[in-house]
Amino acid sequence: MMESGPITGPVVTDGIAGEANLRSADLSGVPAKPSPTAASGGIGGTFWRRFAFRRPLAALILQRLGLSVGLLFAVSLMIFGGIEALPGDFATTYLGQSATPQAVENIRKDLGLDRPWSERYLTWLGGAVQGDFGTSWASKNSVSEQIGNRLGNSLFLAFFAALISVPLAVGLGMLAVQFRNRMPDKIINVISLAAISLPEFFIGYLLIMFFAVQWGVATFPATVYDSMSLGERLSAIALPVATLVLVVLAHMMRMTRAAILNVMSSAYVETAELKGLGTFRIIARHAAPNAVAPVINVIALNLAYLVVGVVVVEVVFVYPGMGQYMVDAVTVRDMPVVQACGLIFAAFYIFLNMAADILAILANPRLRHPR
Amino acid sequence: MSDYKDYLTRQVMLGKMNRREFLGRAAAFGIAASMANTLFATSAAAQEPKRGGHLKLGLEGAAATDSKDPAKALSQFMFVVGRNWGDMLVESHPTTGAPVPALAESWEPSADAATWTFTIRKGVKFHDGKELTVDDVIKTLQRHTDDKSESGALGVMKSIKEIKADGDKLVLTLTEGNADLPLLLTDYHLIIQPNGGIDNPDAMIGTGPYKVASFEPGVRATFEKNPDDWRTDRGYVDSIELIAMNDATARIAALSSGQVHYINRVDPKTVSLLKRAPTVEILNTPGRGHYVFIMHCNTAPFDNNDLRMALKLAMDRETMVQRILGGYGKVGNDFPINDTYALFPEGIEQRVYDPDKAAFHYKKSGHSGSVLLRTSDVAFPGAVDAAVLYQESARKAGIEIEVKREPGDGYWTNVWNVQPFSTSYWGGRPTQDQMYSTAYLSNADWNDTRFHRADFDKILLEARSELDETKRKEMYRTMAMMVRDEGGLILPMFNDFVNAAGKQVKGYVHDIGNDMSNGYVATRVWLDA
Numbered sequence: 001m002m003e004s005g006p007i008t009g010p011v012v013t014d015g016i017a018g019e020a021n022l023r024s025a026d027l028s029g030v031p032a033k034p035s036p037t038a039a040s041g042g043i044g045g046t047f048w049r050r051f052a053f054r055r056p057l058a059a060l061i062l063q064r065l066g067l068s069v070g071l072l073f074a075v076s077l078m079i080f081g082g083i084e085a086l087p088g089d090f091a092t093t094y095l096g097q098s099a100t101p102q103a104v105e106n107i108r109k110d111l112g113l114d115r116p117w118s119e120r121y122l123t124w125l126g127g128a129v130q131g132d133f134g135t136s137w138a139s140k141n142s143v144s145e146q147i148g149n150r151l152g153n154s155l156f157l158a159f160f161a162a163l164i165s166v167p168l169a170v171g172l173g174m175l176a177v178q179f180r181n182r183m184p185d186k187i188i189n190v191i192s193l194a195a196i197s198l199p200e201f202f203i204g205y206l207l208i209m210f211f212a213v214q215w216g217v218a219t220f221p222a223t224v225y226d227s228m229s230l231g232e233r234l235s236a237i238a239l240p241v242a243t244l245v246l247v248v249l250a251h252m253m254r255m256t257r258a259a260i261l262n263v264m265s266s267a268y269v270e271t272a273e274l275k276g277l278g279t280f281r282i283i284a285r286h287a288a289p290n291a292v293a294p295v296i297n298v299i300a301l302n303l304a305y306l307v308v309g310v311v312v313v314e315v316v317f318v319y320p321g322m323g324q325y326m327v328d329a330v331t332v333r334d335m336p337v338v339q340a341c342g343l344i345f346a347a348f349y350i351f352l353n354m355a356a357d358i359l360a361i362l363a364n365p366r367l368r369h370p371r
Numbered sequence: 372m373s374d375y376k377d378y379l380t381r382q383v384m385l386g387k388m389n390r391r392e393f394l395g396r397a398a399a400f401g402i403a404a405s406m407a408n409t410l411f412a413t414s415a416a417a418q419e420p421k422r423g424g425h426l427k428l429g430l431e432g433a434a435a436t437d438s439k440d441p442a443k444a445l446s447q448f449m450f451v452v453g454r455n456w457g458d459m460l461v462e463s464h465p466t467t468g469a470p471v472p473a474l475a476e477s478w479e480p481s482a483d484a485a486t487w488t489f490t491i492r493k494g495v496k497f498h499d500g501k502e503l504t505v506d507d508v509i510k511t512l513q514r515h516t517d518d519k520s521e522s523g524a525l526g527v528m529k530s531i532k533e534i535k536a537d538g539d540k541l542v543l544t545l546t547e548g549n550a551d552l553p554l555l556l557t558d559y560h561l562i563i564q565p566n567g568g569i570d571n572p573d574a575m576i577g578t579g580p581y582k583v584a585s586f587e588p589g590v591r592a593t594f595e596k597n598p599d600d601w602r603t604d605r606g607y608v609d610s611i612e613l614i615a616m617n618d619a620t621a622r623i624a625a626l627s628s629g630q631v632h633y634i635n636r637v638d639p640k641t642v643s644l645l646k647r648a649p650t651v652e653i654l655n656t657p658g659r660g661h662y663v664f665i666m667h668c669n670t671a672p673f674d675n676n677d678l679r680m681a682l683k684l685a686m687d688r689e690t691m692v693q694r695i696l697g698g699y700g701k702v703g704n705d706f707p708i709n710d711t712y713a714l715f716p717e718g719i720e721q722r723v724y725d726p727d728k729a730a731f732h733y734k735k736s737g738h739s740g741s742v743l744l745r746t747s748d749v750a751f752p753g754a755v756d757a758a759v760l761y762q763e764s765a766r767k768a769g770i771e772i773e774v775k776r777e778p779g780d781g782y783w784t785n786v787w788n789v790q791p792f793s794t795s796y797w798g799g800r801p802t803q804d805q806m807y808s809t810a811y812l813s814n815a816d817w818n819d820t821r822f823h824r825a826d827f828d829k830i831l832l833e834a835r836s837e838l839d840e841t842k843r844k845e846m847y848r849t850m851a852m853m854v855r856d857e858g859g860l861i862l863p864m865f866n867d868f869v870n871a872a873g874k875q876v877k878g879y880v881h882d883i884g885n886d887m888s889n890g891y892v893a894t895r896v897w898l899d900a
Contacts, residue, residue: 087781094436094445100526100816107521138436139588140573146435149587205620213628221429221625223614225591315618318429318625320590328434328589337436 061358068350072343076128079342080121083335089113090137090333111137124339133340138332143340146325151344153224154321157237158306161244166299169249173256173295174288177264178279192250204243204316211239221318240317244310248302255298259291293360300356308345420878424898426608429622429631430887433615435589439573441562442515442522447635447886448615450559452586454890455594455611456498457562457577460489460508460541461553463801465882465889468713470553474503474563474578475541484548484836489541495601497565498576505536510567512543515560524560526816527805548836550843551802558801559890580606580894589615594893607878607897626651626871632898633872635887638752639697642869650874655699655867656881656888659711659799659806662695662751662866664744664761666859667821670791676857677736683722683861684729685765691863694760695753699869703862706851707797707806711883714803714840716848719855729768741771745786749779750794757863758794788819795819801884803847804835811854820859827853875899 052059091107108114127134133143172192176185195203212220222236263269264287272282311323322341329337432447441453460475475489495503512534515522522528533544545552562577575583578601581594594611614631616622622634623641627648637645637653645651666673666682673679688702701709704722708715746758758774765772777786787795800806809815812831813823827850834846854860868886872879877899882889888896 088784092784093781102518102529103521103523103525106519110521136436138434139438140440141588146588150435205624208621208624212630213624216628220628220630221614221616221621223591225585225587227585316621318614318616318618318621320587324589325435328436331434332436334436 057358057361060361061354064354064357068347068354071350072346073125075346076125076339076343077121079339080117080124080335083330083333083338084117086333088333090335094138094332094334124336128339128343134336136329136334136337138329138334138337143336146337147322147340147344150320150322150325153319154307154310154323156224156233157240157244157310157319157321158303160234160237161241161248161306162303164241165245165248165302166252168245169252169299170256170295172249173253174260174283176253176257177260177283177287180261188253192253195246196250199312200243200247201312201316203246204240204313207239207242208316223318223320225320237319240310240313240319243313243317244306247313248305252295252298252302256291256295259294260287263287263290289363292363296356296359296363300352304349304352307348420607420897421899422607422609422897424608424900425610425612426633426876426893426896426898427612427614427631428893429614429616429625429634431617431619431622431634431636433589433613433617437588439575439586439588440568441564442520442524442560442568442572444560445523448592448613450885450890451613451887451893452575452583452592453559453562454579455581455893456575456579456583457564458579459557459559459561460491460563461556463554463557463884463889465880465884468554468711468801468883470557474508475553475556478553480550480552480838482838484550484552484838485545487543487545487552488537489543491539491541492601493539495578496599497578498582498597499565501565503563503578505539505541507565507567508541508563509534509536510569511561511563512567514567514569514572522560524558526809527555527558528561547832549804550836550838551804554801555805557884559885581611584610591615605891605894607895608893611893613893623871626873629873632876633870633892633896635868635870637869637871639695639699639869642697642699645871652872652874652876654870654872654879654881656870656886657701657709657711657883658866658868658886659709659883660866660868660886661703661707661709661797661799661862662754662757662864663707663795663797664861664863665787665793665795665820666861667791668857668859669821669823672736672738672742673791673859675736675738677732678738678742679859680856681729681731681733681736681768681770682742682765684725684732685768685770686761686861686863687724687764688722688863689724690764691757691760695757696864696866699867700864701867703864704855705858705860705862706854707799707810707860707862708803708847708851709865711799712803712806714844714847716844716851719848719851722855724764726764726768729765729770733768733770741773742792743773743775744792744794745775745777745790746794747777747779747782747786749782750787751796751866754794788817799885804831807831807850807854808835811850811858822854822858822860824853824857872896 048059089108090111091104091113094107112120124134131144133147135141136143136146172188176188179185207218208220211218218239219235220239222240224233224236228236260283264283269282269287272286308323310321311327313319314321314324322344326338326341329341428451430448430451433449434446437446437449438444441457444450444453458474460473461470462473463469464471474492474495476492478487478489480487491503491505491508497503512528512531514520515524516528516531516534530545530547530549531543532546535542543552549555564572564574565576568574575586580597580600580602582597584593584595586592592613596606596609600606616625616634619636619638619641623637623645625631626634627645627650629650642653646653664686666679668674668679683705692698692700692702702721703709704719710717744758744761746754748755751757755774755776762772762774786793797810800809808831810817810819811822811827812818813825813828830846830850834843834850837843837846870887875898876896878896879892880888880895882891
């Protein structure tokens with residue numbers, strides 16, 4: 001993996017690596033290098049600078065972890081503020097058109113909605129830090145318990161979608177490069193473009209129409225529940241997984257293809273070609289490792305999407321995941337649930353981005369010392 | 372006539388009428404004896420309920436936030452869930468809407484209809500084995516009338532002053548006479564729970580035909596037969612599964628692929644497509660729900676009755692029913708009552724689209740410029756399309772309507788009952804009195820047309836305690852005319868409840884009370900393999 005370092009064409013790979021860094025920087029809001037305050041600070045700053053020099057990777061991870069926690073607080077504040085700004089509060093929204101002033105008043109008082117929002121926010125935050133997300137205002141159930149269930153379902157779906165789509169996307173991307181501008185490349189391109197152009201609910205409906213309604217070979221709806229066996233679960237999620245694979249495949253596949261092609265035009269690949277190595281060997285041994293950073297980033301984004309962005313697929317397939325849970329909660333302004341879901345979603349994005357950055361640095365050591 | 376035939380047939384089916392009685396009633400209605408004989412034979416044979424099987428329903432309206440407490444049930448899904456496991460004191464008759472006994476065997480009003488005595492049924496057991504007592508009933512009603520209650524029935528129950536036992540009987544004292552009290556007790560929140568559900572409102576223990584086996588809010592609920600059910604004319608299938616399906620296309624796919632036996636809320640736009648499936652039957656039932664355009668009678672420019680009349684006449688009701696409801700509904704007549712209510716005032720002339728007359732009243736009102744109508748698709752399905760249709764028909768009368776589309780989120784808080792001209796939906800109420808008291812009484816919480824009329828209020832209150840039906844009917848007629856000709860309500864259509872089922876589902880009762888056979892669908896149908 002490291003062999004390409006010394007002979008890498010500086011312009012091309014730096015471009016890609018730079019882009020990867022920029023992406024993570026954009027998402028975290030702070031550049032991914034030691035912050036100016038820490039670097040110029042007193043003794044602590046010196047210690048940090050030395051530590052960062054000796055153990056760049058550990059320093060980077062620590063720094064990103066710290067940032068992540070800060071980011072989560074910011075996110076919680078934003079969610080809280082956002083819901084406050086929405087028209088209507090829980091009491092009126094929950095009771096809908098059938099709200100009597102008396103019932104609204106009772107609910108408000110019961111939930112302490114008459115207290116100032118800062119006070120409510122801090123109370124909630126105090127609980128959340130200790131892992132207690134409180135009870136849902138609407139159903140009076142423990143939020144942590146319900147989320148445990150729903151998150152489990154979402155991860156189950158995401159795991160199988162990722163298990164199929166990631167190797168498939170990378171494999172197809174490499175295949176496309178090998179047969180660049182020939183028939184297989186074109187077919188892969190057309191199909192993936194078609195899949196990415198169709199909205200996911202439409203793909204879902206198409207699959208339902210053919211596999212469930214017309215041919216009756218697939219299970220629908222994809223509702224899963226506790227008493228189901230693993231086999232039944234797998235059969236239930238077949239269609240939603242297929243939909244998700246089609247939706248995320250093209251993005252990852254095309255990024256793999258573009259990144260490898262980018263590297264393929266560099267001088268050291270030409271050298272390898274002149275040495276007489278086979279095309280596949282060049283792609284796999286020489287080009288792919290250098291193209292890994294942007295691909296990892298795209299994969300991370302898509303993995304995050306598989307967990308937090310699949311509301312539409314969940315609705316279409318009647319799958320009880322996190323997305324549906326949060327939408328239900330937003331509709332009635334069930335604050336404890338919305339907050340908890342928001343935080344968990346944010347945590348997923350932050351964690352996956354961090355993992356992507358770290359993996360990119362492992363793959364390309366020059367990124368450990370950003371200029 | 373055919374309604375009556377249906378009714379007789381159903382009575383036979385429910386085992387409430389024997390052959391002799393059936394023939395007598397049919398003859399009285401001019402049905403020939405030979406035909407009546409056949410009718411009895413077919414209705415008795417064809418409708419013989421089968422027992423057993425697992426019934427699956429795909430229902431819209433569930434959310435992860437649903438509460439198990441019947442007091443807080445709001446969604447369509449929880450409505451059916453509650454009907455499966457619980458019973459009320461009184462039920463309403465599926466075709467006449469009259470109160471019929473449930474956990475209350477019989478009742479007796481005082482002369483002024485202000486004190487009611489109910490005899491509570493004996494030998495009924497809760498799912499946990501405990502026997503139903505009058506004390507459970509009292510505690511239940513107390514829980515729903517408590518000022519601190521979050522019950523959805525609070526509005527219905529606030530006229531009850533005192534709840535007490537008289538030996539084995541329940542005595543309710545009202546703040547004023549109300550001839551409709553038994554019907555108010557049919558409210559779906561008022562499920563009788565052991566000890567009123569005070570200690571554990573979420574237990575889902577009742578006296579209904581099914582016990583709750585599992586419940587996951589927003590996902591699924593399963594039920595198994597209650598072997599100790601006190602009634603034999605319901606609960607035909609062995610087990611029930613309710614699956615939450617909030618996506619209309621998913622429901623249709625599930626039904627046409629045979630994964631579920633019944634779905635609710637079929638979009639009128641897709642009915643014709645669904646009809647093509649040979650295994651599917653569309654079940655549409657006339658209901659009391661209505662789609663409305665509401666004007667505030669006390670806000671300019673709608674404080675002018677000529678302008679209100681012009682806007683009423685500029686509405687093309689027939690087209691609305693065809694285009695917005697796909698024909699699954701009936702035209703309205705600008706008062707919130709239709710013939711599914713007992714004591715419906717018959718013979719009121721139907722208001723029709725009349726651009727010339729509308730133009731005449733519009734000119735007389737002296738109003739100029741456009742009229743702003745606020746709408747959103749949450750007001751009722753197709754509300755924005757309906758507003759645009761209305762804009763077109765009004766334009767032909769020379770009235771310019773400006774349609775403003777509002778965000779669905781917060782529509783009920785910021786637009787409905789706030790802005791002077793908007794679209795909305797009413798679900799109907801068990802009685803005329805309740806419908807008028809909820810939205811047309813001067814001081815009603817939801818007087819969304821700002822209809823303030825002392826003479827109307829007076830008649831409404833008089834009618835409430837009037838036990839003479841002829842007199843009452845006349846009063847309701849006067850009230851209907853007031854709302855129709857002077858109120859701020861434009862009521863183009865009453866919508867049918869449109870549901871669908873597989874052909875193996877038998878015994879579906881078209882209940883005028885509410886959607887999905889008044890929520891009783893799962894307890895009333897059986898599966899014909």
